[in-house]
Amino acid sequence: MTTPPVTSREWHLVRRPEGVPTPEDFALREVEVAGPGSGQILVRNLHMSVDPYMRGRMNDVKSYLPPFRIDRPMDGGAVGVVVAVGDAPEPGGLAVGDHVLHGLGWREYALVETGRAVRIDPRPVPLSAYLGVLGMPGLTAYAGLLRVAEFKAGETVFVSGAAGAVGGQVGQIARLKGAARVVGSAGSDEKVKLLLEEYGFDAAFNYRNGPVAGQLAQAAPGGIDVYFDNVGGDHLEAAISSFNPHGRAALCGMIAQYNATEPPPAPRNLALAIGKRLTLRGMLVGDHYDLQGQFAEEVGGWIAEGRLRYRETVVEGVENGVEAFLGILRGDNTGKMVVTLAA
Numbered sequence: 001m002t003t004p005p006v007t008s009r010e011w012h013l014v015r016r017p018e019g020v021p022t023p024e025d026f027a028l029r030e031v032e033v034a035g036p037g038s039g040q041i042l043v044r045n046l047h048m049s050v051d052p053y054m055r056g057r058m059n060d061v062k063s064y065l066p067p068f069r070i071d072r073p074m075d076g077g078a079v080g081v082v083v084a085v086g087d088a089p090e091p092g093g094l095a096v097g098d099h100v101l102h103g104l105g106w107r108e109y110a111l112v113e114t115g116r117a118v119r120i121d122p123r124p125v126p127l128s129a130y131l132g133v134l135g136m137p138g139l140t141a142y143a144g145l146l147r148v149a150e151f152k153a154g155e156t157v158f159v160s161g162a163a164g165a166v167g168g169q170v171g172q173i174a175r176l177k178g179a180a181r182v183v184g185s186a187g188s189d190e191k192v193k194l195l196l197e198e199y200g201f202d203a204a205f206n207y208r209n210g211p212v213a214g215q216l217a218q219a220a221p222g223g224i225d226v227y228f229d230n231v232g233g234d235h236l237e238a239a240i241s242s243f244n245p246h247g248r249a250a251l252c253g254m255i256a257q258y259n260a261t262e263p264p265p266a267p268r269n270l271a272l273a274i275g276k277r278l279t280l281r282g283m284l285v286g287d288h289y290d291l292q293g294q295f296a297e298e299v300g301g302w303i304a305e306g307r308l309r310y311r312e313t314v315v316e317g318v319e320n321g322v323e324a325f326l327g328i329l330r331g332d333n334t335g336k337m338v339v340t341l342a343a
Contacts, residue, residue, distance in 0.1 A: 008033045009318050010073040010107030017058050020259045020329065025058070026322045033109050036086035041094055041112050048105030048318075048339045049077035049131040050325040051165075055258040064284055077136060078105035079120065079127045094119060101130050108318055108341055125303065132165050132336030133303065133310040134296060136285055141169035141228075142295045143288035144250040146177070148281050149226045153178030156220055158239055160184075160207075161230030163191035163311075165336035166252060168199055170228045172308050173299075175200050183219045185212065185235060187331040194334065198309055213238040223247075231256045237267035240278070248279040259329065311335030 007030045014027045036042045054076060057068045068074050082098045089095040093114070100117040104110035120130050132138060144166075145151050157174040161167045162184025171182045184195045184204045195204040203219035216224075216238045225247050227239035232254025239249060257264045273280065302308035313333040315324040321339045328337050 005033060005109075007031060008107060008109040011318070011321055012071055012073055013058060013068045014071060016060055016070070017055075017259075019261050021055070021058065021326060023322055023326075028319055028322075034111055036084050036111060038086050039114050040086040041082050041100070041114055041117060042084040043078075043080040043100060043102060043104075043110045043112050043117070044083050045078045045080040045105060045108055045110055045341050046099075047079050047128045047131060048107075048321065048341060049135075050321065050328055050337050050339060051076065051137070052253055052255050052258065052328055054325065055329065064286075073104075074106040075103055076105040077131050078102055078110065079130050080110065082117075083109075099127060101135070106321060124300070128312060128314070128336075128338045128340070129303075129310070131338055132312060133169060133308075134300060137165035137336060138169055138299055139288065139292060139295050140252060140283075140285040141166045141173060142299065143285065143291050144228060144252050144283050145170050145173055145226070147288060147291065148283045149228060149248045149250040151177065151179070151226050154180050155225035156181040156183070156222060156244075157226045157228065158183045158185075158216060158220060158224045158242070159228045159230070160235040160239075161253070161255065162186055162195055162199075162201065162204065163334050164230060165310075165333075167228065167230050168195070168310065168335060169299075169308070171195065171201050172199050172302075174226075176302060176307060181220060181222075183216065183224070185215075185231070191334060194311070207235070211238075213241055216242050226250075228252060229254070233257060233264050233266045237269055240267055240269050240272050240276075243272070243276050243278055245276050246278070247276060249281065251280060251282045255329070313337050315339050317341070 012027050017025045099122050102112045102117040157179050159167045159170045163186040174182050181202045184201045185207045192204045195201040205215040212234045223244040224242045227249040229251045230253045233256035311334045318341050324339050
């Protein structure tokens with residue numbers, strides 16, 4: 001059993017960013033570690049997630065998730081080990097030494113309600129995989145492609161931000177489910193190479209090398225049927241132009257405008273959605289947790305068989321958590337960005 005320390009470090013938001021966040025918007029603070037009460041467990045976090053959606057929670061605006069509070073700890077996905085329980089463990093209940101997935105990241109130790117922690121098995125995959133390929137990003141990719149975008153075998157799929165935690169999985173699932181062609185965009189030639197050589201995309205391009213619309217038209221000369229949007233802006237505009245009639249888009253994220261202080265100029269061709277009879281549908285992964293079991297079984301099988309690959313960008317130390325988050329906004333990550341707090 002690990003004896004918890006008297007104090008722990010956690011990240012607080014100290015001011016709301018204007019435009020691109022800076023390190024000065026955050027503070028790493030030392031706090032006392034409280035023991036668990038009834039119905040609680042104390043978890044030593046081993047890995048925590050930093051994700052693009054967290055940028056929106058730094059604004060004081062109404063959204064699908066409440067904003068982070070000023071001078072309070074931020075939160076997000078984390079995996080860790082139980083080091084203390086508030087009650088004697090019930091048969092089958094969480095006990096000291098169990099590994100769990102929960103939502104109180106951005107800190108070294110977390111006091112978690114037992115009903116908000118899920119026991120996970122550390123044997124088949126690394127624990128960090130439960131924050132990515134087998135976690136929320138993975139379910140986002142699975143539900144977004146198959147349910148929201150209603151993908152069907154034989155269709156052409158375009159994925160923006162395709163080297164990220166969600167996009168890379170979308171493209172591979174489409175390929176495994178019988179796509180005629182899978183096209184991805186990424187922010188570097190190295191990431192394009194990853195999409196083509198490791199993830200099995202049929203075509204990919206570096207969006208920094210020229211206008212997205214032209215590169216997409218060249219990569220998908222027959223048009224596209226499904227678009228999975230992680231970027232927005234010029235990528236969404238390009239997809240609208242390339243859509244075949246009755247095309248569908250899953251609008252998952254728009255990282256191109258998360259730090260914008262002015263309304264984005266694109267898409268300027270939305271009127272095409274009328275004649276093409278397009279469906280542009282927003283999605284939140286929280287609406288699709290009924291697919292969790294099916295997702296875990298199918299994707300877990302693909303991973304075990306070596307048919308679905310994933311990457312992680314790992315940053316060591318809670319003190320580097322904010323820099324890891326800022327790195328996502330810059331596009332520094334390949335695959336899931338994970339902050340490792342302890343071995």
